[in-house]
């Protein structure tokens with residue numbers, strides 16, 4: 282969440298996190314080369330929804346001001362916590378060359394591509410994040426007893442991806458002996474669901490590109506809207522088959538059977554007011570379609586559900602929450618029926634795909650520990666991008682500025698990302714603004730009864746016309762031939778002419 286250089290006791294006390302680009306000491310934000318400058322952070326002040334009624338209790342309110350109030354603001358196309366890199370979709374020394382990566386269907390990749398992707402995930406699970414460290418205490422307890430140390434630690438690239446999700450969904454600690462407050466979620470149940478998860482994926486993709494030294498690396502997606510109760514990506518060449526010994530486990534032929542999860546001890550965090558750290562504990566659990574207690578989540582969404590949600594015109598509707606009706610966001614997130622009507626018992630699209638996994642991937646504080654999360658969310662993001670592109674011309678693409686749940690207003694800095702990035706910055710079409718596109722064949726709508734009847738009528742009329750024409754011609758040809766029989770002179774003349782011609786050609790030879 283914060284650059285390693287910034288989390289010293291002095292750095293935290295100053296509230297300033299403006300490092301120099303690597304190789305340029307004492308050049309905060311690369312200001313001497315015009316890359317950027319150190320400025321005050323602005324945090325959203327607009328009212329949020331009533332779900333969170335507290336004030337000052339949570340480190341994530343008005344993020345990231347509890348920790349830092351000054352950051353690098355980069356000029357032009359420069360970007361990053363020290364302005365040492367380019368904005369998404371740009372490259373080159375001056376960040377003026379466009380680059381686009383293509384996110385593809387994981388099922389359509391070659392055996393070599395699949396292996397490379399699985400290996401890259403394994404490497405991300407082991408490689409310490411080069412720049413960022415995580416806090417392991419609430420701000421109040423972040424300084425050690427001597428004041429000379431602070432509670433931050435290193436974490437691997439993939440575990441950082443898991444930790445940021447956990448931090449965004451964790452409950453608010455209300456003090457010893459008090460129940461933690463669960464009415465907060467900085468990344469779900471609000472308009473920020475799509476923008477938060479989009480940035481979450483972009484950050485992982487970028488970290489993996491840097492790790493691999495391959496700027497063309499793209500996260501693939503899992504088209505989970507295939508209906509039925511089979512997990513098609515749960516094979517040992519991809520995300521791991523089911524273990525033959527443990528219904529809830531992953532096959533030992535898959536590297537993912539070796540992965541251990543972080544952030545499992547929620548009860549401890551909630552009762553002691555601690556925070557998940559980088560300690561790995563148990564293996565991933567997964568039992569696709571295996572939740573017998575909840576038959577509704579035993580099958581995946583259907584292609585028609587995607588078609589239906591893409592037809593909703595409004596991005597989000599009051600109260601911009603998990604109870605919104607006719608909201609594209611609440612529908613793709615999966616708290617509404619695919620046609621947009623809110624129903625508390627319904628789970629569809631993204632939520633249904635999570636719950637179908639029935640294990641680690643179905644619990645919000647843990648879900649990214651199962652790498653299926655990455656592929657499930659790239660597809661969710663592909664639907665979001667398709668919706669943006671289809672509806673932009675109609676002018677209904679509007680992100681709410683206020684009264685969304687805390688963390689979800691348009692100008693709120695998404696928790697716990699650094700440098701500060703607002704929901705609004707991710708509410709743009711990806712190919713033109715963020716340097717990636719999806720290669721997807723979107724399902725098309727089946728014909729309605731009235732369309733089928735119309736098509737049938739047109740077809741019948743055409744067939745009648747063609748058949749009628751053929752019969753008409755045949756009848757006319759017949760009457761012509763019988764007329765020929767009544768005109769022997771004409772026939773005679775024709776025969777004589779042909780014979781003359783034959784003679785002529787023979788005499789030439």
Ligand SMILES: O=C(O)c1cc2cc(O)c(O)cc2[nH]1
Pocket residue numbers: 469628632633635636642643644645646648649
């Ligand atoms: O119960 C749900 O609808 C549900 C579970 C779950 C887990 C997860 O990680 C999500 O991102 C969403 C979600 N929804």
Ligand SMILES: [Cu+2]
Pocket residue numbers: 631635648658
């Ligand atoms: Cu999710």
